[in-house]
Amino acid sequence: MREVTVPLPHPLRSDAVDNRERIVRAARTLFATEGLDVPMREIARHAGVGPATLYRRFPTKRTLVCEVFAEEVRACHAVVAEGLADPDPWRGFRRVIEKTCELHIHSLGFTEAFMAAYPDAMDFAADRAQMLGSLAELARRAQRTGDLRPDFVPDDLILLLQAHRGLHATSTATRQAASRRFAALMIQSFQTSPERTPLPPAPRPAPPRNT
Structure with missing residues (x-):
């Protein structure tokens, strides 16, 4: 029998790895502050890569969301x-x-x-x-x-x-x-019978800015 070998996936080049990490960092920042409706193009811009590079690493927003979280x-x-x-x-x-x-x-x-x-x-x-x-x-x-x-x-x-x-x-x-x-x-x-323990302090609202 002839031995069948399966080619191993090529590891990403260092620049590709760097791009991927930048995309994930940018998506994490934007998802955290703006939610999941942020456009993919905005994520690419924030990461400093082109949209084609983003979609090459993450073909859909779903794959990016799952990776980020x-x-x-x-x-x-x-x-x-x-x-x-x-x-x-x-x-x-x-x-x-x-x-x-x-x-x-x-x-x-x-x-x-x-x-x-x-x-x-x-x-x-x-x-x-x-x-x-x-x-x-x-x-x-x-x-x-x-x-x-x-x-x-x-x-x-x-x-x-x-x-x-x-x-x-x-x-x-x-x-x-x-x-x-x-x-x-x-x-x-x-709680069935709430404990009367002190609550953590309430945050103080920020003072209004002078106009």
Whole structure:
């Protein structure tokens, strides 16, 4: 029998690797601040490459979105897995809410993709379904201990993220402060008998500019 060899894919040249990294960095920045509706041509311009180069590396926006947010998806899975592994279900549930808000405050685009608001990013549907299924199991455990209100459903997390998406501020520190307080308020609303612990401080609004 004649041995059949399959040619190995050629590694990308260093300039091609550099272009790819620049495209991903530019897309991550623009998706985070402007959401997923930003045009591909704007991403190419921001990356300093031509549209042909962008489409050669990422033929569709879907492939680019999945590449940009692969790390965030892994982080979300890790957050939920950590919550499930906690021997105290309520503490695990609470940490999932806190860390999920922390992840989503940094990127408007990731929130849109996670909530399936971007129809072409269907790869996120399976990840979202898996994470919501794991969250549902964690919620059932917290409900059995009597800490989580019995009428909580996993879709409440989507409602939470929809409301969380509305947090806007010019500075990152202000957005983060607002996110922490929002998460604390939501956690207390989910708890059967809310603890009267102090909330994180509310962010101060920026003073108006002099005209």
